[in-house]
Amino acid sequence: MRGYLNEQILIYQIKRGHTESFAPLYDHYVQKVYRFVYLKVPSASDAEDLTSETFLKTWQYIKEARAIGNLQAVIYKIARNVVVDFYRKRGKMIVDSLDESENEIVIADRVDLTLEEKMVLKSEMVLVEKALRELKDTYREIIILHYLNDLSLKEIAKVVERSPGAVRVMLHRGIKALKGKLKPHT
Amino acid sequence: MSRKIIKQLKTLQRITPRSEWQASCKELLLSQVASQGMGTSRPGAFAGIVVYTRTVMSGAYQYTLGAVVAHPAAMALTALTLLFGGSVATLGARHSLPGDTLYSVKKTSENFQVAIASPDQKAELQMQLVETRLEELDAISKQPISDEEKAQKVESLVSDVTATLNSAGQHLDDIKGSQDPQRVAQVANTVSQKAVRVSEALSKTKQTLSKPVKQDTAPKVKEALAQANTTTTKALAVVIEKNGSSKAPDDIKNNIQDRIKQAEENVKDVNQVVKIAAETKGVDTDQVAKATKDSKQATEKLQTAKKSLEKNDLSLALTSLDESYELVVDAQESADAIKVTIPDLTSSDPNDADVKDTADKKDETKTPPPEKQDDSEKSTTPPAPPASPEVKK
Structure with missing residues (x-):
C-alpha cells in the first residue's frame, strides 16, 4: 500500500463495483488485523474466524459509507467490535493461552533461524504473549497497535476515540503493567 | 528495562496467520464480494460448493513444495486436487472437522454466508x-x-x-x-x-x-x-x-405438547430416584427435600401448561412450560447428586448413564412393564416404583 491517496483510489474503485480492488487492501491489512485479534481471543481458529468477519464487514462498510477518511481506523474499529460481539455471544470473557503447537507453526516457517534460535525465540514469545494476555484490554490493544502494528499515537487515538495525550498515558501505564507481569521471569 | 520489554514485544510481530488460511480467506472473500458486487447473491449449497472449489484449489496451488512437505494435510489435499479435481477436495473441506486444516475455511465460508444473507x-x-x-x-x-x-x-x-x-x-x-x-x-x-x-x-x-x-x-x-x-x-x-393462538399451526401445539411430555418424563425419573432415596439409608436428606420440592413445583407448572393447551391458550401454555424448565433442571441435578450416594444406582453402569437409563433398566429387570396408559393418566399417575432398593443385585 503506497499511502493515503492509493487507499482512497482503491476505495473509490470498490464503490464503483471493482471488487478486485479489495485484494490489495486485504493483503495490506490481513496480518495486522489477525495479530490484533489473535492477542484478544483464546485461540488461533477464533482469530481466523474473526479476522475474516472483520474483512467482510469492512467491505460492506466501504460499499455503504458515503466517504471514508481513514480506512485504517475503520478496520481496527470493526475488528474491535467483532471481538466484543464474540465475547458477548460466548457470554463471558475467556482468557486462555494459545495452543503452543499453533505457535510452533509460526516460528517453524522462519528458515533463517537455527533450531536453538527458534527455541529461544519461542520461549521469549510465549512469555511476553502470556504477560500481554493478562493485561487489561485497554492497555493491551494500545500496546499491540503501537509496538506490534506500528501505529503512531495519533493513529491509535483515532481507533480508540481518545486524545493522543490520553493514549500516551495509557501506553505508559500499559508498559509499566507489562513490566510488572514480566518481572518474576527476569 | 523498557527497551528490553519493547524488544520482547517486537518478537510478537512474528505472529502471522497460516499462509494457506490467508490465501483461502482472500479467495473466499473476493468470490463472495464479487457475487454481491454483481448483485447476484448465491446463497445456499451451490454457492458454497463453488466457493469451496475455488478456495481449496487456489489454496492448494499456493503451497510451496517445502510447505507442502511440511504439512501432510496440505500434501494430501494437493494430491487429491491434482488427481480428482476440485470436487473431491471440495468434499474434503465441506466434511472437515475441528482440528482439520480446512476447518477454518469451512467456518469462514459459513461466516460469509450469514453476513451476506x-x-x-x-x-x-x-x-x-x-x-x-x-x-x-x-x-x-x-x-x-x-x-x-x-x-x-x-x-x-x-x-x-x-x-x-x-x-x-x-x-x-x-x-x-x-x-x-x-x-x-x-x-x-x-x-x-x-x-x-x-x-x-x-x-x-x-x-x-x-x-x-x-x-x-x-x-x-x-x-x-x-x-x-x-x-x-x-x-x-x-x-x-x-x-394468534387460535390460528397457530397444529405443529406448534404438538411441539408444546411434546415438550410438556418430555418434561413430565424427566420429572417422573426424578421422582423414581426420590422414591428409592426414601428407602435407602445415608442419603443426603437436604438434596432429597430439594428434589422433591422442585419436582412438585415443576409438576404444578406442567399441569397449568397442559390445561392452557387444552383451552387453546398457547401463550400461557408456553409461559408455564418455560417456567417449569429451570425447576426440572434443578430437580434433575439434585437427583443426580442423590444418585451418586446410592450404590445401586451408580455401580452397575460404567458409563454413568443418566437416571432415566438406570430407572428404565430397573423396570425392565424387576417389574413387569406397565400397561399402556393414555396421556392424561400418564401425567397424573406416578410411575410404578421398583420392588425394592436392591433391584440391581
Missing part, C-alpha cells in the same frame, strides 16, 4: 449451521482420540452451538417488527422445530460420550440445552404472536 434468512441459516455443528459433534464423539482431546473439541463445538442458537434468537428479534408477518412466522416456525431437534441430538450425543468426557463437558452441554430451550420458546412465542 438477508435479515429474514439469517436465523434460518444459523439453525442450519447449528445442525452442521451437531453432525460434527457426532463425528467427533466417534473419533478414536484421547478423552482430553475429545473433551476439548466437544466443548468447543457445544459452545459454538450455544452461541449460534443465541444468535439465531437475536436475528429473530431483529425481524419481529418486519412488514411481512407471515414470513416472520415461517422463519420462527423453522427455528423452533430445529431448536427442538438440537435438544434431542445433544442429549443423544451426551449418552455416547465416555464418563470423563461427559463430566468435563457437562457445564457446556447444560448451557447449550438451556439455550436450545430459550430459543425454542422465543421462536414459538413469535409464531403464536404472529398467528
